[in-house]
Amino acid sequence: MKKYLLFVIASFFFSHAGAQIDPSLLRRVPKDTSRLPMNMDAVYNRPFLQMGKLPVALGGYVEANYQYLSEDGKSEGHQFQMRRLTLFVASTIYKRIKFLSEIEFEDGTKEINIEFASVDFELDPLLNLRGGVIMNPIGAFNQNHDGPKWEFVDRPISATQMLPATWSNVGFGLYGKKYTDNWVYAYELYLTNGFDDKIITNSENKTFLPASKENKDRFEESFNGSPLFTGKVAVRNRKIGELGLSYMGGVYNKYQEDGLTLDKKRRVDVFAVDFNTTLPGIKTSINGEWAWVHVNVPDTYTEQFGRKQQGGFVDFVQPVLKKSMLGFENAVLNAAVRLEYVDWNKGTFKSTGGNIADDVISVVPAVSWRPTSQTVIRFNYRYNWQRDILGNPPAKLAGYQFGISTYF
Amino acid sequence: MKINIPKKWIITAITVATIISFMACEKLLPGTPPDDSLLDGPVEGLTPEQHQIFLRGDVAFNDDVFTPTTGLGPMFVATSCKSCHAGDGKGHPFTTLTRFGQKDSTGNKFLHQGGPQLQNRAIPGFQPEQIPAEATFSSFTPPANTGLGFLDAVPDATILALADENDVNGDGISGRPNWVYAPAYSNIRPNAIVRNGKYIGRLGKKAATYSLVQQTVTAYNQDIGITSTYEPYDTYNGLEIDPEVTYQTVNDVVFYLQTLKAPIPRNQDREDVQAGKQLFINAGCGKCHTPNLTTGSSSIAALSNKTFHPYTDLLLHDMGSGLDDGYTEGSATTPEWRTPPLWGLGLSKKSQGGQYFLLHDGRAKSIEEAIQLHGGEGQQSNTNFQQLSPAERNNLIKFLESL
Structure with missing residues (x-):
């Protein structure tokens, strides 16, 4: 692992060290614009740099920001954050065999993750085999999460605090696409290692799928020997947009060990719908995702941990100015807003029959400026109303965020 | 001399200035709720050193969540202190504690069967405790x-x-302390009064708990299934196990609980509230819900020799058959309950999910209903309340909500 990381970092360093490599040898890998891109293509639909005729292409992105947030009048003051630095390495091994890896450093070096490292074999456009560390295609954000693509400093709450984006696992699967003039149809089917019982035994005090990300062993062994199935179908129309339906499910608990029964099998099932479109004429981009989570929590466990969850987000992005600005040709100024909602515990109390709350509503107006399509400078104002499990008056959190994110 | 400033610099400067002005606008940030609308926060007069201990206790109390990895259960009621005491206020029935035992005051006969407290939940793979068939409970x-x-x-x-x-005074009210044994680890109060080796209990619904240390370590142990050096026995198997919280954490939490501020009354100048207060006294409510108490000398200066207004006498009173659950603790009889402090009553909805769950088990859904359920020594005050006009009753309720 360490050697691999060193190789990637060294490769990247040398690719950018102009004193040692003739920059004219570096060239941008042209994007394939002949076909309609979908969310599932996001992993390859990134800017890469290639050195001469080497079959290896490099890329990455960085996100940094400043924020000042206050909750019920109490603030932790001015915060400067290095959210993430991500490096990509892609390689065409043979005509229809390619490899891509994505390594992410989050919050400085607090977390270092391999988010994606897969080999793809194209047997037919309708039948591709993928194996390695894959990003489970639940919803759209998990696959299409690169910072520079978004007008918002924070990732969506539903995608990261209910669904576990970025959620990667080791496994294998198939995917494919079928193109017609205006339509493209796609599917993805994967079997991977999956969740563990941390999703209902964690210090968040709520059913929390991202808690399984703490288990680094999942890249080496399955927690319970039962595979997690993830499947998605999506359709995109050139004029209308893209609609995706996805499912992810499997047994999450350790129900037996050494042949001894520990518990009955308990499942987690997630359903998601995602869509994106651009309104003709005014060019308003709308991008959203909604998901439902069902977890088989033992009846004798606490209601603190929800049996059902639901939530999602929708982003509206309106280009308001598109012209040469400050010397940047084709710069774009956007106005945007994100609306978010998550209910971590959908249900009623056994004791009173009253509603269980544990939810959050969030509104994030934003202004972003893109000097190029690959770089974004964004200013957000966030306001959250978060209620505890009892539905007591919400904690109000609000503040300002200013950040930059760019591919390199 | 005319200076030509490029237009792009002007636009950039205006944009940056606009953003900075926007960010400097405090009005767009949520304000601090009024101090009298919150139950949490430290008592005034703590030193900076004491503030640090308070904050450590605050984190342990409000942020620490126990999991099977950190010692939760295997049988438990709640996963954290905050689960039962949101905002340091009254709790919700979803974390109601069930205690089981017997009707007489001869001591709990079911300690060997997991008494006195029922752990009604269990971590996955385990089964929670059941109340023995012959036990009574509350x-x-x-x-x-x-x-x-x-x-x-x-x-x-x-x-x-x-x-x-x-x-002796013939007013129909005969409050008495619950005499209890103090655990061996207790720091006995200065000038403590002892009777037959027993001390005055003052915490808990039946005043069966001697001190905040006992309250804290018992709650860790019985509510969350967490052992400490003070309470080292696992509630699951009764075996002594390694402590799952440190002395430091227990001491910090005790200090936090000890130095939480007293609720701040609201609307005290309003005529209806003042009228309600007088009706409260006239109805005899204040005979048990004593308005004023004064602390003695305390190692924490902010608590020393202070007169405060809890509306309790910390004594046991017979509340009649309607509130007799057939279960007891210490020397209390089954219909006897400690007078609950009324301070903070008006803020209870903010910690109970928007509605009242009053009396010892939350059966009363309004203040009026709670008064109506007073029997025994509280019957006369109940009757007096019922005889008030609707407007007077409303004033009395307004007064209680102002506490």
């Missing part, structure tokens, strides 16, 4: 934590002076 809704340090610092002599066990 349900306790979690109480508010605020002002506990003041109650803890009231001298025993003050409590005893309020008692009238044989109703």
Whole structure:
């Protein structure tokens, strides 16, 4: 692992060290614009740099920001954050065999993750085999999460605090696409290692799928020997947009060990719908995702941990100015807003029959400026109303965020 | 001389200035709720060093969540302190504690069967506890934590002076202390009054708990299934196991509970509230819900020799057959309950999910209903309340909500 990381970092360093490599040898890998891109293509639909005729292409992105947030009048003051630095390495091994890896450093070096490292074999456009560390295609954000693509400093709450984006696992699967003039149809089917019982035994005090990300062993062994199935179908129309339906499910608990029964099998099932479109004429981009989570929590466990969850987000992005600005040709100024909602515990109390709350509503107006399509400078104002499990008056959190994110 | 500033610099400067102006606008940030609308926060007058301990206790109490990895259960009621005491206020029935035992005061006969407290939940793969068929039981809704340090610092002599066990004054009210054994680890209060090796209990629904240390370590152990050096026995198998919280954490939490501020009354200048207060006294409510108490000397200067307004006498009173659950603790009889402090009552909805769950088990859904359920020694006050006009009753309720 360490050697691999060193190789990637060294490769990247040398690719950018102009004193040692003739920059004219570096060239941008042209994007394939002949076909309609979908969310599932996001992993390859990134800017890469290639050195001469080497079959290896490099890329990455960085996100940094400043924020000042206050909750019920109490603030932790001015915060400067290095959210993430991500490096990509892609390689065409043979005509229809390619490899891509994505390594992410989050919050400085607090977390270092391999988010994606897969080999793809194209047997037919309708039948591709993928194996390695894959990003489970639940919803759209998990696959299409690169910072520079978004007008918002924070990732969506539903995608990261209910669904576990970025959620990667080791496994294998198939995917494919079928193109017609205006339509493209796609599917993805994967079997991977999956969740563990941390999703209902964690210090968040709520059913929390991202808690399984703490288990680094999942890249080496399955927690319970039962595979997690993830499947998605999506359709995109050139004029209308893209609609995706996805499912992810499997047994999450350790129900037996050494042949001894520990518990009955308990499942987690997630359903998601995602869509994106651009309104003709005014060019308003709308991008959203909604998901439902069902977890088989033992009846004798606490209601603190929800049996059902639901939530999602929708982003509206309106280009308001598109012209040469400050010397940047084709710069774009956007106005945007994100609306978010998550209910971590959908249900009623056994004791009173009253509603269980544990939810959050969030509104994030934003202004972003893109000097190029690959770089974004964004200013957000966030306001959250978060209620505890009892539905007591919400904690109000609000503040300002200013950040930059760019591919390199 | 004319200076030509490029237009792009002007636009950039205006944009940056606009953003900075926007960010400097405090009005777009949520304000601090008024101090009298919150139950949490420290008592005034703590030193910076004490503030640090308070914050450590605050984190342990409000942020620490236990999991099977950190010792939760295997049988438990709640996963954290905050689960039962949101905002340090009264709790919700979903974390109601069930205590089981017997009707007489000869001591709990079911300790070997997991008594006195039922752990009604269990971590995955385990089964929760069941109430033995022959046991009686009672349900306790979690109480508010605020002002506990003041109650803890009231001298025993003050409590005893309020008692009238044989109703010598003939007012129908005969409060008495619950005499309990203090655990071996207890720091006995200065000038403590002892009877037959027993001390005055003052915490808990039946005043069966001697001190905040006992309250804290018992709650860790019985509510969450967490052992400490003070309470080292696992509730699951009764075996002594390694402590799952440190002395430091227990001491920090005790200090936090001890130094939580007293609830701040609201709307005290309003005429209806003042009228309600007078009606409260006239109806005899204040005979048990004593308005004023004074602390003795405390190692925490902010708690020393302070007069405060808890509306409790910390004594046991017979509340009649309607509130007799057939279960007891210490020397209390089954219909006897400690007078619950009324301070913070008006803020209870904010910690109970928007509605009241009052009396010991949350059965009363309004203040009026709670009064109506007063029997025994509280019957006369109940009757007096019922005889008030609707407007007077409303004023009395307004007064209680102002506490």
